[in-house]
Amino acid sequence: MLKTAARSSGRTASDIRSVRDDFPILQRQVRGKPLVYLDNAATSQKPSQVIETLSRYYRSQNANIHRGVYYLSERATADYEAARVRAQRFLNAAQPEEVVFVRGATEAINLVVGSYGRSVLRSGDEVLISAMEHHSNIVPWQILCEAVGARLRVAPIDRAGTLPVDEFERALSPRTKIVAVVHVSNSLGTINPVKQLVSLAKESGAVVLVDGAQAAPHMQVDVQQLGCDFYTVSGHKMYAPTGIGLLYGRGELLEAMPPYQGGGEMIRSVAFEKTTYAPPPAKFEAGTPHIAGALGLGAAIEYIEQIGWGFIHEREASLLEHALERLATVPGLRFVGSARERASVVSFVMDGIHAHDIGTIVDQEGVAIRTGHHCTQPVMDFFRVPATARASFAFYNTLDEVDVLVRALQEAREVFG
């Protein structure tokens, strides 16, 4: 249970202190300074509620699922399936069977590419992605397109780092069989108008995958309202363990899709002559899954629900506003990406200082930010920068932490002149 009063309205500064107490790692020091963790888009920190769920599972509940007729196995199975139901409600999927546990957003996309994509895409067909995709939503499609002779088309972005809808619409054609688009950009923070994009893509007859890796931690996702066919979630970016994520797939598509991997648990019956497959989601969960991870993801969802979207939005909006305002005061700092609709992610470069040096300097002050291309090299090419520094905030960050980053950047400015 949440130790904080964050559930009630009219939250105060003391709420954030008790929320931070839920995250043991936030109490530690690095390099003799309090940790300022601003790399939440890479992976978020984990609350005790999630850590304790993992510990409890391994200490007193560990058993394989869907197999045993004994108490522990039945309990583990029930808890694993309960986590699926929690995930279903979290995404507002119509059925728990529409939610497949996967390793993360990357595996979710590869599953769709390898199963749905491989079974429908033919030579001359097109897959449409956007110019702000994470490599995970580029490379698998590239591999598939090369294999079948299909074309990968890219809807352009503009200098603000947004995706102009008219250009997206122009890139759609009757040949577009699949559209795969990111909900929130990990390197620019841009929130795409996915409902509108999905509706345009569907009108043109395409099946749509939305990469929600960076959206699910920041906003309430409703897959039915978005109207998408597939939606991917990365557990470790939303306070859950690494190695667990979700693929939402529309029921009739999952039913019709061939398996992604073969092995135990995904079959109905096996004979050397012919094997038949289990219905979804089991069809797509070959082998022993990350049971503890699924339970941990269930605990993370419960945690988010108890914290409440209102609190999350309010905190993250004020962190973003403060960061944009304060960072703008650092001489020679230039933002990369300036979408109006954006999540709490800020990318920037500084005149005369390579992004990696920025990261190393602020690390001396205990500040963890990400530097590099953020697995979006085409975005870096578009903005003609080799890399950016990126600060990404979670609801447990504080305005003081933003100020620590800004002071460290000012010091970097003095060092580099």
Ligand code: PLP
């Ligand atoms: N898509 C986006 C937009 C991401 O930011 C990331 C991770 O950074 C991924 C996909 C890959 O997610 P995962 O680590 O769960 O495979």
